[in-house]
Amino acid sequence: MRKSTSIAIGGFDGMHIGHQALFRELDDNGTIVVIETGYANLTPDGFRQRYTKHRIVYLKLGDIRHLDGAGFIAFLEKKFPKLKKIVVGYDFHFGKDRKYSYEDLKQLFKGDVVVVEEVKHNNDSVHSHKIRAKLQIGDIKGANDFLGHNYTIVGKRVDGQGLGSRELVPTINLSVKDFLLPKEGVYATLTRIDDEEHFHPSVSFIGHRITTDGSFAVETHILDGTVTCKEKAEISFVDFIRNNEKFDSLENLKEAIKKDITIANRMLKRLEL
Ligand SMILES: Cc1cc2nc3c(=O)[nH]c(=O)nc-3n(C[C@H](O)[C@H](O)[C@H](O)COP(=O)(O)O)c2cc1C
Numbered sequence: 282m283r284k285s286t287s288i289a290i291g292g293f294d295g296m297h298i299g300h301q302a303l304f305r306e307l308d309d310n311g312t313i314v315v316i317e318t319g320y321a322n323l324t325p326d327g328f329r330q331r332y333t334k335h336r337i338v339y340l341k342l343g344d345i346r347h348l349d350g351a352g353f354i355a356f357l358e359k360k361f362p363k364l365k366k367i368v369v370g371y372d373f374h375f376g377k378d379r380k381y382s383y384e385d386l387k388q389l390f391k392g393d394v395v396v397v398e399e400v401k402h403n404n405d406s407v408h409s410h411k412i413r414a415k416l417q418i419g420d421i422k423g424a425n426d427f428l429g430h431n432y433t434i435v436g437k438r439v440d441g442q443g444l445g446s447r448e449l450v451p452t453i454n455l456s457v458k459d460f461l462l463p464k465e466g467v468y469a470t471l472t473r474i475d476d477e478e479h480f481h482p483s484v485s486f487i488g489h490r491i492t493t494d495g496s497f498a499v500e501t502h503i504l505d506g507t508v509t510c511k512e513k514a515e516i517s518f519v520d521f522i523r524n525n526e527k528f529d530s531l532e533n534l535k536e537a538i539k540k541d542i543t544i545a546n547r548m549l550k551r552l553e554l
Pocket residue numbers: 440441442443444445446449450452454467484485486489490491492493494500501502524525526527528534538541542
């Protein structure tokens with residue numbers, strides 16, 4: 282922090298293409314200042330770091346929300362004594378009732394204030410809340426376009442019913458906390474197991490297993506061989522296949538899963554793995 286000469290300020294949940302436009306304005310000693318609201322669920326906890334090489338510093342919203350414009354600048358200058366440049370987006374607001382904007386920063390800060398113009402995709406302004414809305418309707422492609430990377434969640438391995446490997450296909454069952462889960466259904470995915478470096482092509486199910494025991498599950502079936510997962514896995518979403526369905530028999534569910542596998546293979550083959 283003592284070395285930081287430039288900072289980008291915001292919530293930065295998702296680290297999407299709008300956020301990345303800010304980071305491009307940082308220099309080698311640039312730091313990303315995340316104002317934590319407690320609502321981040323696209324890139325919770327330490328997950329923002331994987332989408333940037335810049336150092337990230339977290340500030341609690343409660344510690345700064347009462348500050349006026351001058352107070353906020355004084356706070357930043359104390360925390361970053363070498364600060365020369367502040368980077369924010371076109372809609373950045375801060376302070377009590379969010380009443381200060383980049384105009385105030387420009388007036389009050391002695392160094393440079395860079396204001397990044399609105400980043401759009403297909404003429405639609407990119408924002409975290411829109412990415413959440415897309416995931417909630419299963420629009421993975423739309424969410425990924427806004428993110429500039431595949432939406433990725435991490436979970437802890439848990440035991441399943443054991444039915445998968447006996448009657449259907451083997452799956453890794455995950456308990457996922459803190460991440461927003463896409464809508465219930467079946468997805469073409471890439472899965473990274475434990476600390477492996479590569480991702481496996483996979484097909485994943487999120488939802489209540491309404492055909493079997495009714496309980497909620499996040500499961501992934503690996504398409505390129507037999508694997509063992511010890512502790513955790515990471516699911517990277519590529520495309521939506523179908524909604525969660527209730528089948529009359531395990532036999533029909535099995536047929537549907539076979540089709541899902543064919544579709545997932547087709548969707549994933551288009552990618553350079
Ligand atoms: C590709 C795939 C698609 C699935 N689709 C459905 C579904 O549409 N409806 C459903 O109730 N369960 C679905 N399941 C979940 C199965 O019910 C689940 O794998 C089975 O209950 C075995 O669970 P276990 O891994 O805990 O043994 C799907 C699972 C996979 C891997």
